[in-house]
Structures are given as structure tokens and as C-alpha cells.
Amino acid sequence: AQNINMLTPYMSSIPTNDMVQAFKAEGEDRGWNVTVIDTRNDFGQLASRLEDSVNASVDAIVLVSTSAELVADQVALAAEAGIPVISLDGAKAENVAVNVTSNNFDLGVQLSEALFDALDGEGDIVKFYHSAHPGVFQREQGLDETLESYPGINVIAEHFVQVPGPVDDGRVAMENILRQYGDEIDGVWAAFDDPGIGAELAFEAELPDSQAIIMGIDGNEQAVDMIASCTHYRLTLRQDFAGMADVGVQELEKILAGTAPEQDEIYVAAVPVTRESLGATCE
Amino acid sequence: MSDADPAEGTPPFLELRGLKKHFGGVRALDGAELTLRTGSVHSIVGENGAGKSTLIKTLSGLLVPSAGEIRIDGTPVTIAGVNQAEALGFRFIHQELSLVPHFTAVENAFVGRPYPRRGGFIDWAAMRRRVAAAAGDIAPDLPLDRPVGQMTTGQKQLVEIIRALVGQPPRLVVMDEPTASLSDGEAARLHAAVERLSRTGVAVLYISHRLDEVMAICDSYTVLRNGCTVGAGRIAEIDRAGLVQLMSGRAEMRGQAQPPAPGSPTVLRLRDVPFGAQKRPVSFDIRAGEVLGLYGLVGAGRSSLLKLIWGARSHAGGEISLDGTSLRPGRITDRIAAGAAYVPEDRRHEGLIVSRSIADNLAISDLRQVRRAKGLPLTSRGRMAARAEDVRKALSVKMDAPWNGPLTLSGGNQQKLLFGRWLGTPMRVLILDEPTRGVDVGAKAEIHQLVQRFAADGAAVLMTTSDLDELMALSSRVLVMASGEITADLDGDALMPARVIDAAFQQGQRTTPKEPSV
Amino acid sequence: MTSFVRRYGTLAALVAIVIGFSIASPGAFGTASNLINITQQMTLLAIVAIGATLVMAVGEFDLSTAALVSFGGILVVVLFKAGVPAPLACLAVLGGAAVFGAVSGFIVARFEVLSFITTLAMGTIIGGVTFWLSSGATLFGDIPAGFRDLARGKIAGIPTLTLWLLGVAVLAWVVLDKVELGRRLYAIGGNREAARLAGVRIVPNTMMAFVGSAMLSALVGMLLTARIGSANPTGGGGFLLAAYAAVFLGMTAFREGEANVPGTLVGAAIIAVVGNGLTILGVSTFMQDIITGLIILAAVLVRRTGMEGHGR
Amino acid sequence: MTSFVRRYGTLAALVAIVIGFSIASPGAFGTASNLINITQQMTLLAIVAIGATLVMAVGEFDLSTAALVSFGGILVVVLFKAGVPAPLACLAVLGGAAVFGAVSGFIVARFEVLSFITTLAMGTIIGGVTFWLSSGATLFGDIPAGFRDLARGKIAGIPTLTLWLLGVAVLAWVVLDKVELGRRLYAIGGNREAARLAGVRIVPNTMMAFVGSAMLSALVGMLLTARIGSANPTGGGGFLLAAYAAVFLGMTAFREGEANVPGTLVGAAIIAVVGNGLTILGVSTFMQDIITGLIILAAVLVRRTGMEGHGR
Numbered sequence A: 001a002q003n004i005n006m007l008t009p010y011m012s013s014i015p016t017n018d019m020v021q022a023f024k025a026e027g028e029d030r031g032w033n034v035t036v037i038d039t040r041n042d043f044g045q046l047a048s049r050l051e052d053s054v055n056a057s058v059d060a061i062v063l064v065s066t067s068a069e070l071v072a073d074q075v076a077l078a079a080e081a082g083i084p085v086i087s088l089d090g091a092k093a094e095n096v097a098v099n100v101t102s103n104n105f106d107l108g109v110q111l112s113e114a115l116f117d118a119l120d121g122e123g124d125i126v127k128f129y130h131s132a133h134p135g136v137f138q139r140e141q142g143l144d145e146t147l148e149s150y151p152g153i154n155v156i157a158e159h160f161v162q163v164p165g166p167v168d169d170g171r172v173a174m175e176n177i178l179r180q181y182g183d184e185i186d187g188v189w190a191a192f193d194d195p196g197i198g199a200e201l202a203f204e205a206e207l208p209d210s211q212a213i214i215m216g217i218d219g220n221e222q223a224v225d226m227i228a229s230c231t232h233y234r235l236t237l238r239q240d241f242a243g244m245a246d247v248g249v250q251e252l253e254k255i256l257a258g259t260a261p262e263q264d265e266i267y268v269a270a271v272p273v274t275r276e277s278l279g280a281t282c283e
Numbered sequence B: 001m002s003d004a005d006p007a008e009g010t011p012p013f014l015e016l017r018g019l020k021k022h023f024g025g026v027r028a029l030d031g032a033e034l035t036l037r038t039g040s041v042h043s044i045v046g047e048n049g050a051g052k053s054t055l056i057k058t059l060s061g062l063l064v065p066s067a068g069e070i071r072i073d074g075t076p077v078t079i080a081g082v083n084q085a086e087a088l089g090f091r092f093i094h095q096e097l098s099l100v101p102h103f104t105a106v107e108n109a110f111v112g113r114p115y116p117r118r119g120g121f122i123d124w125a126a127m128r129r130r131v132a133a134a135a136g137d138i139a140p141d142l143p144l145d146r147p148v149g150q151m152t153t154g155q156k157q158l159v160e161i162i163r164a165l166v167g168q169p170p171r172l173v174v175m176d177e178p179t180a181s182l183s184d185g186e187a188a189r190l191h192a193a194v195e196r197l198s199r200t201g202v203a204v205l206y207i208s209h210r211l212d213e214v215m216a217i218c219d220s221y222t223v224l225r226n227g228c229t230v231g232a233g234r235i236a237e238i239d240r241a242g243l244v245q246l247m248s249g250r251a252e253m254r255g256q257a258q259p260p261a262p263g264s265p266t267v268l269r270l271r272d273v274p275f276g277a278q279k280r281p282v283s284f285d286i287r288a289g290e291v292l293g294l295y296g297l298v299g300a301g302r303s304s305l306l307k308l309i310w311g312a313r314s315h316a317g318g319e320i321s322l323d324g325t326s327l328r329p330g331r332i333t334d335r336i337a338a339g340a341a342y343v344p345e346d347r348r349h350e351g352l353i354v355s356r357s358i359a360d361n362l363a364i365s366d367l368r369q370v371r372r373a374k375g376l377p378l379t380s381r382g383r384m385a386a387r388a389e390d391v392r393k394a395l396s397v398k399m400d401a402p403w404n405g406p407l408t409l410s411g412g413n414q415q416k417l418l419f420g421r422w423l424g425t426p427m428r429v430l431i432l433d434e435p436t437r438g439v440d441v442g443a444k445a446e447i448h449q450l451v452q453r454f455a456a457d458g459a460a461v462l463m464t465t466s467d468l469d470e471l472m473a474l475s476s477r478v479l480v481m482a483s484g485e486i487t488a489d490l491d492g493d494a495l496m497p498a499r500v501i502d503a504a505f506q507q508g509q510r511t512t513p514k515e516p517s518v
Numbered sequence C, D: 001m002t003s004f005v006r007r008y009g010t011l012a013a014l015v016a017i018v019i020g021f022s023i024a025s026p027g028a029f030g031t032a033s034n035l036i037n038i039t040q041q042m043t044l045l046a047i048v049a050i051g052a053t054l055v056m057a058v059g060e061f062d063l064s065t066a067a068l069v070s071f072g073g074i075l076v077v078v079l080f081k082a083g084v085p086a087p088l089a090c091l092a093v094l095g096g097a098a099v100f101g102a103v104s105g106f107i108v109a110r111f112e113v114l115s116f117i118t119t120l121a122m123g124t125i126i127g128g129v130t131f132w133l134s135s136g137a138t139l140f141g142d143i144p145a146g147f148r149d150l151a152r153g154k155i156a157g158i159p160t161l162t163l164w165l166l167g168v169a170v171l172a173w174v175v176l177d178k179v180e181l182g183r184r185l186y187a188i189g190g191n192r193e194a195a196r197l198a199g200v201r202i203v204p205n206t207m208m209a210f211v212g213s214a215m216l217s218a219l220v221g222m223l224l225t226a227r228i229g230s231a232n233p234t235g236g237g238g239f240l241l242a243a244y245a246a247v248f249l250g251m252t253a254f255r256e257g258e259a260n261v262p263g264t265l266v267g268a269a270i271i272a273v274v275g276n277g278l279t280i281l282g283v284s285t286f287m288q289d290i291i292t293g294l295i296i297l298a299a300v301l302v303r304r305t306g307m308e309g310h311g312r
């Protein structure tokens, strides 16, 4: 059987976890034995674990939810040792055979346009972000670019989400922001669903009749549930993680069979989840 | 020796037979015997390391003897734990003060005891009442509601004693050097309390290195040497010299006060140094070769004043100068550089660094002495060992490897280490706070000789002691303090115990409601 | 004056901060509803801190606190998904936490291993167990509404969470200051050897403190899950240092050097108020950290300089 | 025998673990290249732990360690982006860290504020500064190759990182065990009041310890950046508890109850070996946590039970 090591620093985030589980299942159907290693937001550890995997001379390495650039040297080590490296939800990089992802920058733009259009291009929004995560940071850049073409939208408050504990942190922050701006707030832009969920909980507790709408990214179950139950939460962009895992497994299968992948980056489109798409009837 | 007992005929309440306790090679107890009758005040005397505390610990259930038996009312018992000893009516005042610093005297008195309750909750008022009752006898002016962490050593000792008297009426009260840090006035109150106890039929085991008080308040004695009983009997039938003979196998040496050579220069000079709660100005001089005694009751401020002179506490205004050069307030390093030395009151907490080796403890105050090479701040273990060896020789310290911890030594030898720390540099001023506390007569005499040696070599010595004999034996001049003020400066013919005591209480009366029975 | 500063420096700091913010933002911060809201926001931190107070009363640390919060949050959801009825699930979680606490306490007291390293190791183990329970994922769904109500809504105008805080605080205060157990814990913390000599049984009493702390941490984990409707395997991570900051602030507040419940509450309140006020004033997260840190330093320094010359 | 266990329990544990893994996986773990690789992987943790050892020698904690690692990593990249030449940038980072350390040390020694709370507050402040410098983002690019070489490649067959560890360890060992400064630090840690009365100047010596610890943390931050080619504003988070675990393991290793450099190295090695070995054996993360925790407990317990009856 072939030994595949999956490494990620963000196992506790839902998308990463879904992806890993999906890949593991798919992989094991193919008789691979897949070891999952999580380094809890610690890149020094990630580097060390990569080296260990190389020393253990596994048959392939899968990086999840992290840009290979952040551990370029260790990836290079793998390359020297002839161990193929692919990444899911990461970024194109040297020595990475293929990166299967949904483009985070595009996600940011897609989210921003959806939110701004829903507000008819006019309104004050609150921004929840976490620049420390490279992927999430690209979404933020997507927002910044989109803002330029929507002069009517302005960010009146923003909050750097604390990890761990993003939901409650988002909730506390939103409660306090509501104190200050209350009904002035028309929209909430959440770089990922967790703080968005926190924001929704804050609205429910503090300002249930606010007309503000919340949109986020990830297709987090709890967010979807909120959208379906007619709350302020209106949209979340679900990356097709199962899909990514599938593509990833197929690509890796080819690579293990000795055929190089066609292109070095494969985008899997994200699908917006809304009341409509869920068939929820509100009012 | 049964005829030696006060209550003739009554069966002994407590008997220890052939008690042995070995720690590795050390024979702390090696066949100790003891007979104690109810209502008797029985003294255990012996040199440092004789086994007194160890014997006590076997009674308190802290140590299980390796051999021998303990009989209570004639029936053998094994004391398994502290609580059992408590249940037997035994109360202990251990040598190492064991109090909870954050707790007040009241709280400390009840640690490990059943608390008075009201409606399931602790009844603080009742606690205080009981403690105040017990305190009234021996320390009416003790601040019961101050955390003991802020009390002086003497005050802490009183709290320990009160703790032993609170709660169920005791059958046996054991005191391991209870007056070590009490001045005579305080000790007198304690003695009164001890008498009251024995009259109520409580037996008292009394360990002390202060033979004068042993002779005064005890009716019988047991002498330990190297862990075994070398003598026992009635105090009435022996004198001080006899006890010393039994304890050490040699006669007691006692120092004699040497007045400084006429015309010897002033070394330490205090001028209008504000001190005490009222910041009263303190001024005095000490001349080369002079031993100046500083006497006072517990809490009089002696230690505080010494700390201030040593630079451990700062002061605003006034001047302290050494050999004419003035010392900056609160700068200990200035003092050391100028050739001053200090031996603190509380050996365990202010003196020794118990986690470090003997050699380290001796080197720490002047690491330059043990450098590999001049100018390089590199410490040489060889030189540290050599220095330890020098100290061992110079002060005849009983110790083996210099890399052992200081707590492996007996009290007297630990004290010598604190002197040894300052050897090797020319000594101008020597500040001693209770230099012989908890030290046996043998070691005490040696320490006295040391002090006189330093004085003879031209050092000015400033010493506090709560032991009048010691004060008289060593100091050619005495300052008496009472609640932060100097109330007398006595020398020559004026230097008499009566006048010293009198001056100690002069101020005291203002703060002390009740005139203690001296 | 100084004696006033000494005694109430930290409390004074809290009052000053509240007044300051009320002036800076009367409309938003200074409102009754916001102040009530703060008591709700500080609840989770404060309860963890009260647990830490128990352990610090015996002079030890419990670094497994954060792991236990995550553990409690995850385990309760796992049990729900397994169809265990809510009351039973909660008991099971508290029980599990109690076992972990007992083990830590036993090792610390019986073998005199430093609590710092013991609870560090226990925390790592508990973290592993939590990950194994959740296979590393954030858990959502199957959480009964009744359970969620433990942490939402109001009773008689007071947020439910605030009531939890009141309940726990009063309970802990009684335990530490009104009954014998508390005296024993403080005696051990103040001078373990003296307590032993006096016949206080070190092992069971120390275990009590750790069990209490562990159960409170797990309780917070469950309340957190009830509050946000999901559980994250590292959700408790943020609590550890903040909780101890609160306890230490509290130690400077009332009793010199002794961890105590009222003080801990003041400490937690300071941290919560600063966070709430600064967010309302729109101060960036980075600035908030800097200011929070400075305020903590200021609080303890004021207290200290108030004590200068009193030796210590 | 027991005395052997007492003295070398923790060291024995390390050897046993290494042998165990070598048997379990001779091909991968037991190879020279892997063992060398472990020394490289433990370097960062070990250097932080050595810094912690300095502070623990004076009997204090430094909880700002993690924040300082992140600070060092971020600041150096920020300086690079500002076009500052590498050597200057490194010096500036060390200088900045030294200032933070000096402040912590001064507050702890001069005002006798608990180091736990002082460094907690300083850590929060430093964290804020770091976020402000990086505006919260992970920084990469503009990192000179020369700088990156500080943490990659080999010299004479030994990984550069390992050489850093050797250098720092020897230096710290000399400072603590051979130089007067070390005697003073241990004296303060052993009995602060006695040391003071014996003429040891508490404030400057304590400050030295904190400055040393801060500079080593910042150094690690830079090495981490050099190693992975990017800097994360929370990149140091993982180091705090692990570093203290190493120090405490080390305290049980050689000198009873005294933090010491050789012991700290053993402690760090245990943590690194376990992580490396279990990954090679394909043990999943949560199992790794559980096993690591158990091993730490075992190490300290063996040591302790070895001491049973020896009182203390």
C-alpha cells in the first residue's frame, strides 16, 4: 500500500477538515493509507513534520490550506527525494505538482459584489478579517479591489478576528460595534463564516429587527442553517471541498501512476448558498 | 530516678525507652530515654544536633522511630500521624516556625483544627474570642489581626505558642526553643504561662539552649548527647555548670567584655538618622575594637535599625558614615566595599540560600575572591572549595563536602557560615542581629570568641541580642531601644541588668497596657 | 491616601476606566444595557478565572484550563449527537472533567511534581482526547434548544449568562471564605509544610481545588457551545492567559498576594470593560492589545508603589 | 539504583525513547541523517527554552516569550521591506527585544510585581505592536538569501540551525555555571532576600536575565523566518508552553529544582524526538499529543518516585 501524508496547520477550520476527511476517504478506497498531521497554526512545526515525512520516505505529500511558499525549502527537500507534493486550497508554487483550489481572491471579489449589489451599491458595512491566514488575506484583497468600483459603500468598522475562538470573538465584537452604530449598519462582510455566525448571534441578541445582511465564505453548516432559517445571514460561498478532494485524489493517482498533471493549478468554482438555492421561503 | 519526680508515686504519664532514629548514616537518636509525669515542667537539653528536635518529631507523629517504644500511662502506643498526636492531647511548638504568612494570628491558631461554626459557616467572632483569651495570658498586646507575614520573628513565635494553647485542653505541651527569639520581658510572660499550665496538671517538655531559664522554670531535666540520654534528674539537684558538663563533656567557657583601647578612632557614626514610626533622630558612634550591644523588647525596632544601617532599608536625611566617608542610604554594596559585614536575624530566610551549596553561600557576598584570574569574572570551583576549607578551619565549622547544602549542618554551624561569608576581607564594622539564636552553649562560646577576635582586630561591632547574659558578657557598652527610640546608653558601672530591663520598658509602658511580671 | 490606593488601587482603576469610557462615549458605552451586556461578555472568562482562583489558593497553577474548556464544549456535542439527553450529557461532561482534575491534583499533591509541568502535560493529553472526539472538526447541529437557552435570553431582565456568573461567584466565594475547606486551601497555599504539620491533609484538599477548577472549565466549555451553537476543538485556547491575568489583577486588588474571588471578578471586569469600550470607540485590535497591556501594568504598579517602604 | 534514577531519570527516559523508536523504525528514525535532522528541528524550541532557563534561574517566569518570537520574525521582515541591510536589521531586532526585556525585568525587580502578570501584560503589548507592524498579515518576500542561509543548509555536514543551538547552549551554560553573573542569578532565585542582604544587586541582575531571555526569543523569531521564508504575526504562539515544558523536564533532569542548561536541552530533545518519531511511525496528531503528554508525566514521575522517602 502507498503511504500518503496530509499536512495542514488549520485542521480545526471546517473547510480544511471537510477536505481532509473527503480526501482520506477517497484515498483509502484506493488502498492508500493516509496519515493526517495538523500543526495548530504553527509553521515551524509544519516544516519539521514535512521533513519527517520526507525521512519516512512516504509516497506522496498533500499540503492542505497552506501556501507551499511558506515551507518552500522543505517542499524542495521532498522534490529532491522524488516525493511528489500536491496542495489543496493552497497556492501555485515551485515543486508543487498541482494545486487544487478555489481562487481566494476571486472568492473575495464574488462575496463583495454579492453583498454590495444586495445593498444596491449604497451602505455602511462591517468587515471581519484575519490577514494572518494567507488564503483569507487574498479574500480581503478581493474586497479592497471591489470597494474601488463601489464608491457608495464604506467600511465603518472592522475587526481582526481572534483565532482560536473566532465565533465568540466575532459575536462579542459585533455586539460592541452594534452599541456604537446600531441601525447605521447595512451589511456585514465576513472573510470566513465563523465571525459571520458570531455577528448573526449578536444581531439576534442585540438588534433583531435590524435590516442589515450578513454574507460570508466557506459554506459552514451553521451559516447555511442560519440562511435557511430566514436570519440576517443571506449568503455564503461554498467552496466545493468534496470536489477539490476528488480532483486532488485523481491528480495524485495519475502522478503516482507516473503521468505528470496537465496544468499546475486547477480551480474548482465556488457555489453561492442563498435562501433561494436552499428553497427557503421567508416573510 | 523515679525519686527525681515531683509527684511521687503517680505512674509516669509518658515514657520513652531505647528510642532510635537513623537518617542514612546519621544517628539522630541512638537509644534516647525519657520519663515525664503530669504537671511536671521537664527540660531537654543538649548541643546542636544532639537529637532534641528529632525526639520531639517522634512524639508528634512526623517521624516513626526505627526502634524503641513510647508508653503513655504505661501502655505502649505508636503515634502514626499528626492528627493522632493532637487527639492524644499533645501540642507542639516546632523549632522551625510553621505559620501561614497571609493568615492573621487568629486564622493561624485554627489551621488543621475544627473551626467554630454558626449555621454551617465559620464563626469568626468565636474564633477571635478564643484566641484573644489564650493570648491574654502571654501576649496581651500582640496584634491578632495582622498577617503574621508582617510580624517580627518574636511576634511570630508568640503566635505559635498561642496556637498550642487554643482548642481542646492539652495533656502535653512541647516547646522546642520557644524563647529563642524572645527578649527577657517576653520570655518572662511565657514562663508565667508555663507555670499556669503545669499547675492545671499539663505536662510540659521544654527545649532550650538558655540554661538560665531552664534552671528557673523547669523542675526536672533530661540531657541528650549524640542521640542518647546521658543524664536525667531534678533541677534542684544540679547546677548550670553540671548541665553544661553533661551536655558537652567539657566546662563552659564564657566571654568577658573588653572595653576598647583608650583613644581608638570612631569607625561607625550615625547622626540624626530618622527612625521609627515618629521618625525620631538616632545618633551614636562606635569606636574601633568596641562591642556595642543593642537591647530591647520584641518589636522594639532593633532589627529594623540594623537593616537601615546595613542599607537594606533606606532613610531620608541624617548621615551614616564609616571611617569618615558617608554611606549612601539603601546601598548595601557601599557598605560591603567599605568593609562592613552583617549577620541577619533570621538564619533560614534572610541568611542562607538553602538551594545552593555551602561553598556558594560563603562566596556569594564577594565573588571576586574566587575568580579564576584577576579581572576575569570567571568563578573557579577550586577556589570556592579552598575558601570553604579556609572558613572551616578558621571558624572550626563541622561540615564535610563544601558542595552539600547548608541545611545538612546543625544550627550552630549554619550560623558560623554566615560569619564565614565575610572572612577574607579587612573587617571594619560587624553588624550582628541575634548572633547566637538557637545555638548550643559550645558553639555559642566559640561565636563569642569570634566576635571578640574581630573586635580585637580593630572592627567596630554592633550587636543585638535578647539574651541578657550574652549582652553582659560581650558588650562594653549598651544602647537600649523601646518602640523605635533609644532610651538609654549605658557603660562602665552604669551597665547593670536591672537598668537595662528598666530602660527597655520605659517606652514600652505607653504601648503595653499591662505591666508584665518580670 | 496611600493606604487607600494600596487596598483599592485595582478597584479604583476599574471605576476610573468605566467613568473614562462613559465620558468618551455616553450614548453607547455608558448605557445601562451596555453595562449589563458587559457582565454577560465577561462571564465565560470570569468563570474560568474563578476556577484558576481555586487552584491558586493552594499555590498551584492549572495550565490544562484551556484544554478543558475545549474538551467540555466538544464532548457535550458528541454526546448530543449520540442521542444522550441533555441533563445526562452535562453531568457526564462535568464528571469527565472532574476525573482529569483529580488526576492532576493527585500527581501534584502526592508526588510533589510542579503543577506547572503536570497540568501542561495533562492539557496536552486532554487536547489530544478532544481532537480524537471531534476528529479535529468544528461540531455543529443536534444541539437541543433547551441546552442553548442556558446561555441566551434574559431572566427578570438579567442575561442568563450573568446569572451563571453570579451563581458560580457566590458559590466559590462561600467555599473559599466562609467554610473550612477554603481555610484549608489557603493554608496549603500559604505554607504547605506548616499546614501539613498542623494536620491538614494535603492530597485530598489539593485534589478538591483541581477538581473544582476542571469542572468550572468544562462548564464554560458547555456554556460557550450553548452561546455560539457550535463547538471548536481549540475554542478554549484564548482563555488560559486572560484568566490568569484576571486572577493576578485580583491578587493585587484586595488581599495582598492571595488569589480571591472578589478580586478575580474585578480583574475579569477590567479586561472585559477595556475590550468592550475600545471596540465601541472603534480602536483597532492591535491598539486594544497595547492599551489592555498598559492598563494591567498600570493597575499592578499603582498598587505596588502604593506599598513602597512598607517592606513587604 | 534509585539514586541513579533520581539523578538521571529524565536523561534515561530520553535514551529509552530514542532506542524504542530506533527499533520500531530502523530504516527511517534510526538513521544518522534523521537524528541530525532532529537536532535541527529542536533548535528553535531549545533556544527559547534556554531563554526561559535564564529567567527561571532568578525564580521568575517570562510569558512574553511567544510574543517576542513573533515580534522578532515580523520586525526583521518589515525592516527588510524598508530596505534596511540584513546585519543592521538583525541588530535592531535584538535591540528592540532587549528593551522589552529590560522593562519587564525592571518592573519585576524594582516594584516586586509578580513576573507572571508583568510578562503577561508585556506579552499583550508586544503582540499588539507586532500586529501593528504587520497589520496582521503573514509577510513574505524581500527576504535576502543571505539571511535565509542563517537557517538552512549545512556547514561541515552539520545543519546551520544545529550550530546555532550549540553556540547558544554553550554561551548560556558558561553564563550560568562559569561566570559570576550566573552565581548571582541562582542566588536570587534561591533566596531573593538573603541574596539582597548579602550584597547581590537584585534589579540589574534580574534585568540581565530578562534581557537575555528576550533577545533569545527574538533571535528564534528571526531564525524561524529564515527557516520558513515568511513571518506570521502569531508564529511564536506554539513556543511558550513547550519551552517551559522543556525547562521543567530539565529541572527534574539534573539539579534538583534548579533550571539548568543541560537539563533544558534534554527536555527539548525529548519533546522533539517524540514529535519526530511518532510522525515517522505515522501516528496521527491527536495520538501524538496524548503520547507526548504521557511521556512528560512519566519522566517527572519516575524522577519523583525515585526520590520517595527522601523527604523534601
Ligand SMILES: Nc1ncnc2c1ncn2[C@@H]1O[C@H](COP(=O)(O)OP(=O)(O)OP(=O)(O)O)[C@@H](O)[C@H]1O
Residues within 6 Å of the ligand: B023, B026, B027, B028, B029, B046, B047, B048, B049, B050, B051, B052, B053, B054, B055, B095, B408, B409, B410, B411, B412, B438, B440, D311
Ligand atoms: N531529615 C533529616 N535527614 C538527615 N539528618 C537529619 C534529619 N533531621 C535531623 N538530622 C540530623 O540528626 C541530628 C539531630 O538533629 P536535631 O535537629 O534533632 O538536633 P537538635 O538537638 O534539635 O539540634 P538544635 O539544638 O540545633 O535544634 C543532627 O545531626 C541532624 O543533622
Ligand SMILES: Nc1ncnc2c1ncn2[C@@H]1O[C@H](COP(=O)(O)OP(=O)(O)OP(=O)(O)O)[C@@H](O)[C@H]1O
Residues within 6 Å of the ligand: B149, B150, B151, B152, B153, B154, B155, B181, B183, B296, B297, B298, B299, B300, B301, B302, B303, B304, B305, B345, B466, C310, C311, C312
Ligand atoms: N516586614 C515587616 N512588615 C511590617 N512591620 C514590620 C516588619 N518588620 C518589622 N516590623 C515592625 O517594626 C517594628 C520593629 O521590628 P523589629 O524586628 O525591628 O523589632 P525587634 O526589636 O528586632 O524585634 P525582634 O526581636 O522580634 O526582631 C515591630 O513593631 C514590627 O512589628
Ligand SMILES: [Mg+2]
Residues within 6 Å of the ligand: B052, B053, B054, B095, B176
Ligand atoms: Mg532542634
Ligand SMILES: [Mg+2]
Residues within 6 Å of the ligand: B152, B302, B303, B304, B345, B433, B464
Ligand atoms: Mg530583631
